[in-house]
Amino acid sequence: MDGDPEVQGRGVPTTPVTRVFVVAPTPMARAGLRSMLDSAEGTGVEAVGGAASLSTSDPALADADVLLVLGEDLLDEAAPSFPGDDHQSVLLLAEDEGAVSKLRAHSPRGWGILPPDAPQEELEAAVVAVARGLVVLPDALAGRLFGNLQDFGEPPEPLTSRESEVLGLIGRGLSNRMIATELHISEHTVKFHISSLFAKLGVGNRAEAVSRGARYGLISL
Amino acid sequence: MDGDPEVQGRGVPTTPVTRVFVVAPTPMARAGLRSMLDSAEGTGVEAVGGAASLSTSDPALADADVLLVLGEDLLDEAAPSFPGDDHQSVLLLAEDEGAVSKLRAHSPRGWGILPPDAPQEELEAAVVAVARGLVVLPDALAGRLFGNLQDFGEPPEPLTSRESEVLGLIGRGLSNRMIATELHISEHTVKFHISSLFAKLGVGNRAEAVSRGARYGLISL
DNA sequence: CGGACCATCGCCCGTTCGGCTAGTTTTTCG
DNA sequence: CGAAAAACTAGCCGAACGGGCGATGGTCCG
Numbered sequence: 172m173d174g175d176p177e178v179q180g181r182g183v184p185t186t187p188v189t190r191v192f193v194v195a196p197t198p199m200a201r202a203g204l205r206s207m208l209d210s211a212e213g214t215g216v217e218a219v220g221g222a223a224s225l226s227t228s229d230p231a232l233a234d235a236d237v238l239l240v241l242g243e244d245l246l247d248e249a250a251p252s253f254p255g256d257d258h259q260s261v262l263l264l265a266e267d268e269g270a271v272s273k274l275r276a277h278s279p280r281g282w283g284i285l286p287p288d289a290p291q292e293e294l295e296a297a298v299v300a301v302a303r304g305l306v307v308l309p310d311a312l313a314g315r316l317f318g319n320l321q322d323f324g325e326p327p328e329p330l331t332s333r334e335s336e337v338l339g340l341i342g343r344g345l346s347n348r349m350i351a352t353e354l355h356i357s358e359h360t361v362k363f364h365i366s367s368l369f370a371k372l373g374v375g376n377r378a379e380a381v382s383r384g385a386r387y388g389l390i391s392l
Numbered sequence: 393m394d395g396d397p398e399v400q401g402r403g404v405p406t407t408p409v410t411r412v413f414v415v416a417p418t419p420m421a422r423a424g425l426r427s428m429l430d431s432a433e434g435t436g437v438e439a440v441g442g443a444a445s446l447s448t449s450d451p452a453l454a455d456a457d458v459l460l461v462l463g464e465d466l467l468d469e470a471a472p473s474f475p476g477d478d479h480q481s482v483l484l485l486a487e488d489e490g491a492v493s494k495l496r497a498h499s500p501r502g503w504g505i506l507p508p509d510a511p512q513e514e515l516e517a518a519v520v521a522v523a524r525g526l527v528v529l530p531d532a533l534a535g536r537l538f539g540n541l542q543d544f545g546e547p548p549e550p551l552t553s554r555e556s557e558v559l560g561l562i563g564r565g566l567s568n569r570m571i572a573t574e575l576h577i578s579e580h581t582v583k584f585h586i587s588s589l590f591a592k593l594g595v596g597n598r599a600e601a602v603s604r605g606a607r608y609g610l611i612s613l
Numbered sequence: 614c615g616g617a618c619c620a621t622c623g624c625c626c627g628t629t630c631g632g633c634t635a636g637t638t639t640t641t642c643g
Numbered sequence: 644c645g646a647a648a649a650a651c652t653a654g655c656c657g658a659a660c661g662g663g664c665g666a667t668g669g670t671c672c673g
Contacts (some may be wrong), residue, residue, distance in 0.1 A: 281531060298520040303517045305533040311501060313527040331619065346659065355458025360621050362661075367619095369661085376629090376661080377599035379565025385606050552649065567629065581651050583631070588649095590631085597631080597659090 190301040192235035193221035195325055200241055207291045207300065208239075216298055223366045236302045237262055243286065246274070260301040264289070283307030334368040337361060340392050399557065410523040413456035414442040421462055429460075430510045436518055457523045458483055462508065466495055479524040485510070504528030556588040556610055558582060562613050563602045 179363055190345055195201045205218040220231030225238070232238075236259065238375045240246060260281035262275055274282045281301035283295060286309055295305045330338065333354075340350045347365070349356040366375075372387075374380045384390035414428055416422045426439040441452030446459070446466055453459075457480065461467060464486045481502035484495055495503045502522035506514060518528045520565055549557065554575075561571045568586070572579040586598075593608075597599045605611035 190398055253464040253606040265565055265588055266498070276624070285526075293526060296517070296524045297526060300517040300521040300526070300528055303514045305506075305514060305518060305521070306529040306531055308527040308529075310525055310527055341599045343605070344597050346597075348659085356620085359623060363621080365660090366662075369642055374565055376565055376567075377597075378508045378562045378602045381599045381602040382565070382611075385603070390603075485628085554650065568631095577650085578652055580653060584651075587631070 195241035328371040416462035549592040
């Protein structure tokens with residue numbers, strides 16, 4: 172279980188110092204965040220710089236492991252010159268969950284979202300975690316994101332391969348005739364499969380079928 | 393920004409020791425995980441016990457802040473006597489993302505999933521983060537979970553409140569007439585709103601509208 | 614072998630949908 | 644205040660939808 176070359180002694184901290192660059196619109200916010208980070212000793216977190224926007228030429232920005240960004244707005248502006256290319260993580264302080272997709276689009280490494288009023292302990296833990304490439308979310312946000320997705324388990328009855336196929340094409344907006352052409356079958360057969368999968372999903376029309384299908388995870392959206 | 397009564401000196405570690413109880417099927421796995429946790433000094437992580445199953449009477453179990461569980465199976469068995477009531481977090485080591493809903497059903501506090509072969513640094517960081525009530529996921533898993541949901545950002549044009557309302561009802565399978573009754577408006581008005589949101593979403597029928605609406609995150613499914 | 618299941622095809626019929634044009638009222642905002 | 648946007652209403656019509664009836668081949672399995 173340990174062929175690793177890590178023969179380090181106990182005195183050497185295993186946390187190799189996490190450098191954080193603070194991006195916040197006001198000097199006060201920057202100072203507050205930096206002090207919260209610097210007062211954390213054991214965690215090896217260190218604030219290396221700060222700026223009011225992401226499009227800065229501060230050399231400390233390039234050195235940072237984690238970008239701590241206050242506010243969703245600061246993420247939009249700097250979309251082009253976003254430095255979080257491949258080795259930097261981003262921790263965003265924002266309430267809104269709409270920023271999830273923006274974050275994911277930017278930083279392929281670790282990322283996270285935290286409410287702006289998060290206590291210092293959560294902030295430290297989140298910084299360290301995203302620096303390790305993990306994804307961190309507050310419990311409430313995770314509940315909202317996942318809760319609607321797959322709280323329900325399997326569909327009541329499993330769909331046949333043909334039915335799943337038809338359901339997928341329905342979700343892409345195809346009419347019965349187009350589905351028939353696509354699958355090289357008759358339009359009547361398409362209607363038959365649709366009736367079957369409607370019965371299995373317990374729905375009465377295509378819109379609801381797509382909705383339920385997506386919730387059960389058997390549609391690719 | 394700091395009316396808090398935390399006037400602690402710098403010598404006092406802000407991380408108040410995170411107690412971890414390791415649950416793994418084999419003694420070797422337990423020993424390996426405990427040694428990985430205990431060799432982390434600065435983080436304040438401490439392994440306080442271990443067992444082969446969750447349904448144990450080890451007093452250390454009640455003392456733990458975090459339950460580190462190896463394998464999805466161990467979660468299923470102990471569903472009834474699951475101790476993670478309200479103050480304990482659960483970090484699950486598993487590949488499969490199917491355990492997300494199970495985890496969420498159990499522990500209302502912090503939780504997380506990590507691949508079993510995660511390096512020590514990720515393990516430490518994840519333990520601390522979930523102990524603080526956060527949700528932690530590996531990047532790849534988060535990508536898969538969110539990817540289907542809202543990879544694309546905003547819709548081309550934002551929907552009006554009425555249009556969003558109508559779209560939601562469409563996703564629940566309601567006909568135009570039922571929507572009209574539900575919203576106390578005319579059926580013609582419903583059709584008008586539908587035409588508008590179709591144009592904004594770039595779709596031609598309700599099924600595709602639900603599909604796109606779900607992908608853009610503006611439908612509750 | 615016979616039954617169960619899946620997939621295929623056909624017709625009829627009432628309902629719903631989606632687009633079209635053409636208005637009014639309310640709200641929002643410059 | 645006046646303009647613009649949003650919300651609301653109306654009728655018409657072709658196309659699509661969804662359910663009902665029945666029928667024909669496959670395949671798998673007891």
